[in-house]
Amino acid sequence: MGSMRPRVGDVVLALLVTAVGVIGTAAAHRWAGHGLRGFDGLGVAFVVVAGASLAWRRRAPLVVLGVVAVAVSGYLVTGYRYGPILLALLVAVYSAARHRPPRTAGIAAAAALLLLWAHTLITGPGWAGLVPASAWVLVPFAAGLVARTQSEAVARQRAEALRRRVDDERLRIAQEVHDVVGHGLAAIKMQADVALHVLPKKPEQAEIALTAISRTSSDALDELRATLAVVRAGTGQGPEPGLSRVHDLVNRTRDAGVEVSLRVRGEAPELPKAVDLTGYRILQESLTNVLRHSREQRAEITVDYSPQEVVIEIRNPSPAIGGGDGLGIPGMRRRVDALGGQFSAGQSDGWFRVHARLPIGAQQ
Structure with missing residues (x-):
């Protein structure tokens, strides 16, 4: 048409x-x-x-x-x-x-x-008519060139905008898969190391570790399937995790051998989907970094709800924690910046501290 x-x-x-x-x-x-x-x-x-x-x-x-x-x-x-x-x-x-x-x-x-x-x-009219005759060709030719140039410029801008959207979507998908798979594999590795260590002398503890591996891998696969289903559907709708599942995340991390304390302040309001998912991913990635990089397997989590914002803090008594693949701490920062929030990660008084402030009102 x-x-x-x-x-x-x-x-x-x-x-x-x-x-x-x-x-x-x-x-x-x-x-x-x-x-x-x-x-x-x-x-x-x-x-x-x-x-x-x-x-x-x-x-x-x-x-x-x-x-x-x-x-x-x-x-x-x-x-x-x-x-x-x-x-x-x-x-x-x-x-x-x-x-x-x-x-x-x-x-x-x-x-x-x-x-x-x-x-x-x-x-x-002879030589005197050459200039008027030329105008009948040169003027429309110049107008056509200008129109072509402007059209090509608009097409390039649209192509560039489309390329940026594709790149942003590719990065978002990579971030989601990284967060889901990274946390699951880190927990599985930790439990596998425990099982290998205790298997010769305490096989009953190895069985506990293997059970935790099975449960963690099953949860990670379910979450990965849900994420990929959203990608295949091409929409932002789908069964994505949120802060309401923070206790499940903490329990899985504890099963992997990390001592986690969780403190929740305030009453959780109805969170926008983007804020809910971002908060969960920050907790997930921070605990993954503890599993992968921290010498002391301990973390303290505080989630502070208010009508205007959610403040999340994760602390670990280690000199430095961070992902070197460009999707760990940089990925958390990108998520928070996209919501107009505030993010910081670094050492403070011998602890590695991740702090995120996520606004609620602007997302409603």
């Missing part, structure tokens, strides 16, 4: 130019001076050919320009009066410059200009 509209518009334009050409030229010849040929059937044919060919001005602009240039030149050389037939030449030159590369369109426009010059020098 979209491709038909330009086609219909070109046909309407061709009919309009043809009608104006025939009617206007006939009227102009009523006041024709002596020595000019009367407007007859041949003149009508020139005007109709020039005007009707504009119906193909987008599909074959160079061919149309050639046909119009020959028709206009034949019309003038035959001795007819200057008239609306030149409108067809304006449209044809513009269309060639608008829809074809500048070099190709320039060669075609130059050929059309030579035909006009031939008439000017042979049967027209």
Whole structure:
């Protein structure tokens, strides 16, 4: 349907130019001076050919320009009066410059200009008419180039905007998968190390560790499937985790061998989806960093709710904790910045501290 509209518009334009050409030229010849040929059937044919060919001005602009240039030149050389037939030449030159590369369109426009010059020098006003004749080609050619340049600039901007959206979506998906898989694998590794260590002497403790591995891997797979289902659906709707599941996250981390204390202050309001997910991912990634990087497997979590914001803090008694893959702490910072919140991560009094302030009101 979209491709038909330009086609219909070109046909309407061709009919309009043809009608104006025939009617206007006939009227102009009523006041024709002596020595000019009367407007007859041949003149009508020139005007109709020039005007009707504009119906193909987008599909074959160079061919149309050639046909119009020959028709206009034949019309003038035959001795007819200057008239609306030149409108067809304006449209044809513009269309060639608008829809074809500048070099190709320039060669075609130059050929059309030579035909006009031939008439000017042979049967027209002579050298004095070269400049006016040139304007009939140069002005629409320049207008077509400007329109083409602007259209290409808009297309580049749209392509760049689309590329940025695709990159942002790719980064978001990578962040989600990283958070889900990273936490699960870190917990599984910790429990596997425990199982290998105690298996020779205390097989009953190895069984406990293996059970925790099974439970952690099952939870991670369920969450990964939910995340990928949202991606496949192409929407932001889906069973995504939130702060209401913080106790499950803490229990899984405890099963992996980390001593976690959780303190929740205030009553949790109804959180916007983006805030709820971001808060959960910050806790998940912070606990993953403790599992992977901390020498002392201990973490203190505080979640402070208020009507305006959620404040999350995770502390670990280690000199430094951080993900080196560009998706750990930088990923948490990107999530918080996207919500207009505040984020910090670093050492403070011998503890590594992650602090996030997530506004609620702006997201409602």
